[in-house]
Amino acid sequence: MPTTLEIKDLHVSIESKQILKGVNLKVAQGEIHAVMGPNGSGKSTLANTLMGHPKYKVDSGDILVNGESIIGMSPDLRARKGLFLAFQYPLEISGVPLAQFLRSAYRAVKGGEDKANSPAVKGGVGKANSPSPTGVGGEMISALAFKKKLEEKLKEVEMDPAFSKRYLNEGFSGGEKKRAEILQMAILEPAIAIMDETDSGLDIDAIRKVAEVVSSMAGPKMGVLLITHYQRILQYLKPQFVHIMVDGRIFQSGGIELAQLLEEKGYEWIEKEAVPTAS
Ligand code: ADP
Ligand code: MG
Numbered sequence: 001m002p003t004t005l006e007i008k009d010l011h012v013s014i015e016s017k018q019i020l021k022g023v024n025l026k027v028a029q030g031e032i033h034a035v036m037g038p039n040g041s042g043k044s045t046l047a048n049t050l051m052g053h054p055k056y057k058v059d060s061g062d063i064l065v066n067g068e069s070i071i072g073m074s075p076d077l078r079a080r081k082g083l084f085l086a087f088q089y090p091l092e093i094s095g096v097p098l099a100q101f102l103r104s105a106y107r108a109v110k111g112g113e114d115k116a117n118s119p120a121v122k123g124g125v126g127k128a129n130s131p132s133p134t135g136v137g138g139e140m141i142s143a144l145a146f147k148k149k150l151e152e153k154l155k156e157v158e159m160d161p162a163f164s165k166r167y168l169n170e171g172f173s174g175g176e177k178k179r180a181e182i183l184q185m186a187i188l189e190p191a192i193a194i195m196d197e198t199d200s201g202l203d204i205d206a207i208r209k210v211a212e213v214v215s216s217m218a219g220p221k222m223g224v225l226l227i228t229h230y231q232r233i234l235q236y237l238k239p240q241f242v243h244i245m246v247d248g249r250i251f252q253s254g255g256i257e258l259a260q261l262l263e264e265k266g267y268e269w270i271e272k273e274a275v276p277t278a279s
Contacts, residue, residue: 002029003066003082003191005050005225010061012042012049019045021248022061029082029191029223032237036228036259037245038267043227046245047196050225051075051085079109082191086181086198098180099164102187103146109188110141153186157213174201182213192223199233211236231263246270 005027012020019042027033037043049056050063052075063070065081073081141149154161159179169177178198185193195214199207215237218224226237234242234256242258244251251270252258262270 001066002220003223004028004064005083005192005223006062006064006067007046007050008062008064010046010049010063011059012045013057013059014045014055018059019056019248020049023245023248023250025225025243025250027192027223027225030218030220031241032218032224032226032239033241033243034226034228034234034239034259035243035245035250036231036262037251038271039229041245042248043229043245044196045248047085047194047225047227050078050083050194052078076108079188079190080111084185084188084190084193086178086185086193086195096168097165098168098183099147099150101168102150102164102184103141103143105184106146106149106187107141149187153183156216157183157186158209159183175203175206178202178206178210182210186213186217190222192225193217194225194227196227197229198226199228199230204232207233208236231259234259244270 007023007025010020010023011018023042023046025033025035035043035046045056049058052070052073058071065078065083068081070078070081070083150164151161154164157179163176163179164183166172169180172180181198193214198210198214202210211233214224214226218237224237224239226233226239228234239256239259241253242256243253244258244262246267251273
């Protein structure tokens with residue numbers, strides 16, 4: 001059964017200001033959805049709420065993963081349910097090499113899944129010899145097994161292995177930060193990836209590269225909820241479904257032709273049409 005993410009009549013506020021005013025959306029593993037909309041329409045609010053950012057308060061409605069409500073679950077637990085969020089503004093964390101960060105993330109999210117594939121769970125790093133797992137109840141992946149996985153994924157996303165030795169996001173260019181996110185996604189293999197403005201601040205070649213990698217991962221094993229203001233990334237990452245968000249609601253849903261319409265006409269006409277329904 002494919003994993004599904006279902007958003008039902010979601011109302012969200014920030015500091016008692018209502019931002020989302022009844023969002024309905026269903027994304028299944030294997031589908032690519034794009035949410036587009038003018039600045040300030042609530043796209044990032046939707047992404048952050050899906051990942052459980054504490055600042056965003058769900059006033060009513062529900063978020064279901066495979067029919068189970070995830071409201072109230074920690075971001076970690078949501079990740080374990082198969083969700084992944086690529087951030088619009090990735091954080092800088094000093095002093096942690098990317099490879100180490102990725103291994104911790106993998107352990108936190110995947111738990112014991114790789115146990116059977118890791119006969120070499122000894123002589124690794126840290127507490128690999130300890131009988132009790134660390135983190136969120138997970139068995140540790142051995143340093144060696146993880147190194148292999150990382151090398152594989154670095155190749156997949158066409159990144160220089162030296163990159164993984166650098167400190168997380170420290171001195172990374174905009175493009176490198178995005179690639180680090182994509183690498184994290186490739187390693188975590190989420191059922192549904194939520195990407196917020198993954199194209200912002202990238203030049204056209206970097207956009208194409210990122211889109212190609214995400215496309216190659218999207219498919220039966222991964223669904224994508226791509227949030228974007230601009231239409232250009234959609235040339236490379238072709239969504240089957242396009243939704244336009246205006247003033248905290250999905251104003252219109254359709255196919256790729258909706259994105260083309262936005263490209264031609266901009267957002268103004270929609271904002272005018274949306275006024276009568278806005279509260
Ligand atoms: P988008 O991503 O579509 O540009 P956002 O979800 O970022 O839109 O913002 C939607 C609305 O919520 C805007 O009016 C914005 O000013 C407001 N908002 C967003 N984040 C915060 C915050 N942390 N505190 C207060 N208001 C916010
Ligand atoms: Mg945004």
